Amino acid sequence: MSSATETLCGQAFGARQYHMLGIYLQRSWIIDLITATILLPILIFATSIFRLLGEEEAIAKEAGPISLWFIPIVYYFVFSLTIQNYLQAQLKNMVIGCLYAASFVLHLLLSWIFVIKLNLGVLGAMGAMIIASWTTVIGAFVYIFGGWCPNTWKGFTTAAFSDLLPVIKLSLSSGVMLCLELWYNAVLVLLAGYLKNAEIAISAFSICVRVSNELGRGDAKAAKFSIKVALATSICIGVFFWILCLVFGNKIAYLFTSNEEIAEAVSSLSVLLAFSILLNSVQPVLSGVAVGAGRQTVVAYVNVISYYVIGVPIGALLGYVGDWEVTGLWIGMTCGIVVQTLVLCYITWRTDWDEEVNKASKRLNKLFLKTLEESNESPTQD
Structure with a gap:
């Protein structure tokens, strides 16, 4: 659903309606947050769903605990994908590249620590992914809210709900x-x-x-x-x-x-x-x-x-x-x-x-x- 942000922000930037990019971004956050919350039961009851579909018991049981670890990833996608489209519409690809490069390095380091050194297995790998992923969102928030998008981000506004x-x-x-x-x-x-x-x-x-x-x-x-x-x-x-x-x-x-x-x-x-x-x-x-x-x-x-x-x-x-x-x-x-x-x-x-x-x-x-x-x-x- 976040590709709607790409369409609207890209076309608004081309039309020089710069202030609308921030409003479109906030509207996408509202819509995607509600959607992500509606989808949560699928992750919470993954094991039962796989059993109903007739999958092997070993696969169904393994899917349950892992799926719960994907809940933070679902909410991460709400912000990361929309922000990525928002920044790319402004040709700020280098910013995105730097954020994801830093996340990649952190992901490798945390995976090595959690999986290899601490022997936490799949759950350690999921923890490393969650932490590394959310660093990109936090970094993007700092960049946007810190004033590096002065033409397109005018702050939070009630216009986002219209x-x-x-x-x-x-x-x-x-x-x-x-x-x-x-x-x-x-x-x-x-x-x-x-x-x-x-x-x-x-x-x-x-x-x-x-x-x-x-x-x-x-x-x-x-x-x-x-x-x-x-x-x-x-x-x-x-x-x-x-x-x-x-x-x-x-x-x-x-x-x-x-x-x-x-x-x-x-x-x-x-x-x-x-x-x-x-x-x-x-x-x-x-x-x-x-x-x-x-x-x-x-x-x-x-x-x-x-x-x-x-x-x-x-x-x-x-x-x-x-x-x-x-x-x-x-x-x-x-x-x-x-x-x-x-x-x-x-x-x-x-x-x-x-x-x-x-x-x-x-x-x-x-x-x-x-x-x-x-x-x-x-x-x-x-």
Whole structure:
């Protein structure tokens, strides 16, 4: 839902309505905080939910305690994602880079202390992630509230509670669009839990999904500034990691596990993983273009058809009926991504950008609020 902040802040900054960025940020905080709170029962009752879904008891029991540790992460996302979009709209990418670089170093240090030295296991790893993650938010608060965004942050205002409905609609469209994409991977991981040797299947599939998404993901946020540059950059990055996965595919799993059986399962998927990385270097940029143009609803429909009408059925068919197991699920996922990428390419190519500019202008004018200075300067009428 935070991608709505990206759309509104990016377009407001381009229209020189600088003071609106801070108001949009606060509106997103209100909407996302309420949404995150509504979602808490899913994390609190994770074990019961997995049991209802028929997952193995060992997996269901393990998910319960870990899911509770994700509650601080959910609230971290409320602030980190919205602030990231707010700062990126102002081209303050270096600030974001420094904050996350510092968080990364702290994360490594805390993980080493909690997991290796104190032998706290998974809970130590979660604690390290929570502390490191929230340092980025605290650092961002210091930067924003400390006066380094004078044009876009005018302080907290009750104006943030006005005109929430249009922002809610755009946030919901954004949420549906991106959740359909995120849930696609999650559904396939869930399906892996019903295969033979479920724990091995889930571990191998989760590692591949993580590697594919993270290595293949280009700078999607830059798409609204320059589609060609973003695509070229992301494709170059994708090709680089595509080659790495083809060459070192049998070694990648050891970055995440020491289990030989899991590593072997990941190795068997290395070729599919390599091509998924290549696809994921293009797809996020095209999604970023849609977000920048405020076309989340259109992409939501594309995601439903690509992922759930095509990808999941093919994966389930090959995985269960064809007895290809994890390989079949992964082929289904890849088919969905291919279809989505091709459709988004066509939509981007056919887009009338002059018309999109007019739509953005109309949206901004509806949500525009005058600054206090502008209000005082307006002539009074008898």
